Amino acid sequence: DAGVIQSPRHEVTEMGQEVTLRCKPISGHDYLFWYRQTMMRGLELLIYFNNNVPIDDSGMPEDRFSAKMPNASFSTLKIQPSEPRDSAVYFCASTAQGDFFAKNIQYFGAGTRLSVL
Amino acid sequence: AQTVTQSQPEMSVQEAETVTLSCTYDTSESDYYLFWYKQPPSRQMILVIRQEAYKQQNATENRFSVNFQKAAKSFSLKISDSQLGDAAMYFCAYSSLSRQFYFGTGTSLTVIP
Numbered sequence: 078d079a080g081v082i083q084s085p086r087h088e089v090t091e092m093g094q095e096v097t098l099r100c101k102p103i104s105g106h107d108y109l110f111w112y113r114q115t116m117m118r119g120l121e122l123l124i125y126f127n128n129n130v131p132i133d134d135s136g137m138p139e140d141r142f143s144a145k146m147p148n149a150s151f152s153t154l155k156i157q158p159s160e161p162r163d164s165a166v167y168f169c170a171s172t173a174q175g176d177f178f179a180k181n182i183q184y185f186g187a188g189t190r191l192s193v194l
Numbered sequence: 195a196q197t198v199t200q201s202q203p204e205m206s207v208q209e210a211e212t213v214t215l216s217c218t219y220d221t222s223e224s225d226y227y228l229f230w231y232k233q234p235p236s237r238q239m240i241l242v243i244r245q246e247a248y249k250q251q252n253a254t255e256n257r258f259s260v261n262f263q264k265a266a267k268s269f270s271l272k273i274s275d276s277q278l279g280d281a282a283m284y285f286c287a288y289s290s291l292s293r294q295f296y297f298g299t300g301t302s303l304t305v306i307p
Contacts, residue, residue, distance in 0.1 A: 119300060120297035
């Protein structure tokens, strides 16, 4: 299994531009999570999906952020327009219901480092 | 609200020695899960060890063990016989039964040869 795959690994953009981060969860996993990691705030949960449906988006910082999961094998996190304070590492994680409810375990991707200039 | 605090931004240990990383948390719930994740330079978040709050027995995984003090809301990680490959950022995490995850700000561990 290739694990959770995120793309791109690095993204550099200018303030005001639209940024799209992508995630491919582990096949068969029905939960998908988006996190943001910064030095100041650590790792924060932004949103999570179950069976492609957003369950809790209370961590999404503002309307500039949106996330979609059009199918079980793909999710996007979009920032429009981007701002320098959005610079962070964004992680995607996935898990299967069995692992989640029995063990509360998530499997993380390698993250996307976003720099907004 | 749940919070997770790691008061040691950086720690170092001699190779083959033992090191303990601290974590405290705040919650009003009686049942929950606690985790330690390792983040090497590759940025991947790797699950090291997991503890269910209803279990009194401390979890162990090979050289990694925890000291779970529920009343004190403390969850420290002990790494025995430290190896160079243990050098990484370590994150303590809390999860409620509703599956909300909360992470600490991390402890950077250096292993000195």
